[in-house]
Amino acid sequence: MPNPAILTVDDDPAVSRAVARDMRRRYGDRYRIVRAESGLDALDALREIKLRGEQVAVLLADYRMPQMNGIQFLEAAMDLFPLARRVLLTAYADTDAAIDAINIVDLDHYLLKPWNPPEEKLYPVVDAMLEAWLATPDVAIPETKVVGHRWSARSFAVRDFLARNLVPYRWLLADEPEGGRLLTAAGMAATDVPVVITSDGKALARPSETDLAAHVGLSTTPALDFYDLAVIGAGPAGLGSAVYGASEGLKTVLVEQRATGGQAGQSSRIENYLGFPDGVSGAQLTERARRQALKFQAELLTTREVVGLERCGSATMLRFGDGTTIAAHTVVLATGVSYRLLDAPGLADLTGRGVFYGSASTEAPNCSGEEIYIVGGANSAGQAAVYFSRYAHKVHILIRGDDLGRSMSQYLIDQIDAIPTIEVHPNTQVIEGEGDDHLERLTLCDQKSGRTRTVDTSWLFVFIGAEPRTDWLGGAVARDANGFVLTGPDLLAEGRRPAGWSLPRDPYHLESSMPGVFAAGDVRAGSVKRVASAVGEGAMAVSLVHRYLEAQ
Template sequence: MSQPILLTVDDDPAVSRSVARDLRRRYGKDYRVIRADSGADALDALREIKLRGDAVAAILADYRMPQMDGISFLEQAMDLFPHARRALLTAYADTDAAIQAINVVDVDHYLLKPWDPPEEKLYPVVDSLVETWRELGDRAVGDIKVVGHRWSSPSYQVRDFLARNSVPYRWYSVDDAEACRLLEAAGATAADIPVLITADGTVLRQPDGAQIADAVGLSTRPAQEFYDLVVIGGGPAGLGAAVYGASEGLRTVLVERKATGGQAGQSSRIENYLGFPDGVSGAQLTDRARRQAQKFGAEVLTARDVVGLEARGSARVITFGDGSEIAAHSVVLASGVAYRALEADGVAELTGRGVFYGSAATEAPECHGEHVYIVGGANSAGQAAVFFSKHASAVTILIRGESLEASMSHYLIEQIAAIGNIRVRTGTTVLKAHGAEHLEALTLCENGVTETVETGHLFIFIGAAPRTDWLGDGLLRDAHGFVRTGPDLLAEGRRPPGWPLDRDPHYLESSIPGVFVAGDVRAQSVKRVASAVGEGAMAVTLVHRYLEEQ
């Protein structure tokens, strides 16, 4: 196989030669460096590369070029090599434009010219680009095939599971001739959809998450029976706990019931997270965190549903849905929250068939030229609105309140106000979702006046319900189901009933010693990605303190 390619585009010959020279010096052994003097020439080169079947790892494009600027070029380059990582070369005066380009073409980085010394300013950026490409890049998408129906909720669930776990696949609509040929070869019929076919020819009919995970090579079974630390939940808090636990020498396993990232992993772009001035997608951030945890030795189990947690002497025992168990000295509960169900006629029946909870990024291509409606006024809803505005003809945000100011960050409100095809309707609720096979219309009530609007896509981002029903009476929770910890457990200075130790619970410790709680599932927590990561790290510090006491 030929070497993957690093492509640079700059209309200034001196700059073009300079960046190519610096790239060859560092990466010439493993990558082929190609340079072009214009966007048009670069696109011609990319088309030829595509025809040859070679891979492009990263593209570095100058922002200011005649005829075709760097943003326009990268937009077209993405059509040819969507997995190639992208960086924009820009002068200091164009920094604002480069940051805006982050939202247009999902640029991974921008580089200020000059980048001297390259060891400090160029190579760390390119290292990040090629590392990400190696993890997520041009793996063959034809290996895993999914045959399903666009308006089938189970088909959507299979696609969503694969996408959120960064598993490439090829989608075939059951109405297509090629889908019919695949079903015939697999000995299946349209009644069996969704059908998943792996690279070795294994056929899965209407598979669940655990079956898909096993088939595509995700880890689902623990390597050991006993650990120092079990982390329940793979959102930012759980990933933070896994990174710090494993890096500090604890035998750590993270258990996630669907895909790492949680709600944050579905965010199209997080722009207020420390250290990412250009913003970062939730998928990128959580994928990096997962790889970081695994680098330090943490196991990550996917598609495992935890249904029980109890103390057995000094051990803390986790029970899975299939009845199997693992035990540990300590536990960090970071199971996060789920979006609350929208209570409106027809919504439940049409979920997965035009009605979606969360951003459902796999639906973005289907929204082209459509009018999309979003329910919710928090940051996740705002990020989704900005994301879908690039695909849909119009996006309408529906909120009960009088404005977004009470629930959304100021930077997002400003972005939304500047995007012409986003509208915010205040004092508005959804009364009913209409449709037979899929969503076709919504009945809205705005300040007492009802209206029916046509739409095929409704995305819901309302409230936060903790996933704690499975805990039973084992851990004390507040009236809303959030787990109480530390000082919140001390009623009038008294320790919680049944507390067996001579000390008060540690700050993030639950009513079971050795079981710590981090992130959104904890009562009184701050619902932000940064605070969740911080609590995950803090929980590991308290785990060490707990283990030293034993």
């Protein structure tokens, strides 16, 4: 990482050179001295520094400059480097303005010209500023930035991918000044969005998830060809298997097609998970589990799609979408389920542009003061309603049944009843969505009376059904009519073992019809659709993995 910068700006070239000279003499071995002769040039320099993810420790600005005076510059600079220490250079006649600047830009100090000798009048002030900055530095988290359009499905997909993978980023609109400046600095145009600027200053135009993952520090390439345990899917069940497998000495790889956490990772608040009496967000739970898996040296691969399983002797081969393969002694299938698409005219074209599947919590601040609609009556819908009620003027929950009691936990029902801005609409179905560049209207139907009505809204969040992510398995393992993986006793039809079963024993409780391949969590037929049970099954699968390996 380059040395932090000290930036000086003065429109008088002679003064500008003199300030920079004195600063280099004292601080040049530890800080990079950046000189500018106008506020606009200085801001451009700051943007380049920001684009590269570097640090600025101190800003020294002359008050009297054309186009943009020192106070205006410092005010604009605060948006880029809020913790950089701010010093205003003034003449005696400008001391009142300097005092005003203390309130306007939280000025740290002002210096009167001339500052000679610098050993007495300049360096002690800057020394104090640097000491204060070092105590609470403006650490340039190497910050990822996303520039895009408000109602762009591709922009939303990039933001959602980063958020679900817990990658901090800053979202900027392409048609706003800062977004435009970043595009200019990156040599891009508004037609190139979404543009992602990585922490090392690399600009990516409309990146694929695989490219994006590789550039933001997510691992996408396996380190080995063979593992003791391969876990497919990084939801609660998969994370549970990875943590327990790696902690017990198994060489473990966790493969996720999109983002760790699964549906649970999108939950705004889980309040019935053991050990968290005040509740925990899905993102927090996911991040702790991910860190725990890495602590035990599990390998996590992101944006890798497994498209097939094949038995090869005593091992199982995993085939990726790009044609590459890895093998493992044992496999845990933990691919979970996905929300079913809402089949109504107009909605498919508006997906990501007002119609969202799952909580899409990145959109919550944008819903401030507006009315939103949520479809679904299970816990995920209830958690989203409570969360969005902090932002939206009104939250409407649309359910097909008579009430929420059939599928939602009582604690959530009680919370919803206590929030006046949430309204539940029973026996109500969305039958159409309309809008030009984004969702603008919904047509709702009361299923009992048959009456329809149209409502104006730009926000629809859908939480319906649970479809297992198992099509890719083909006939490799036995599944039920709905696609869920059959395991253990469910495989024993009339006391007979599944066709092709090669071992002289019955399948273990979580074992599929392919020996050594286990299923855990929502993807398993007959599982309890709760986070705690998924984690428990993930851990239980590892104990059965040990039993399987010991018998080999």
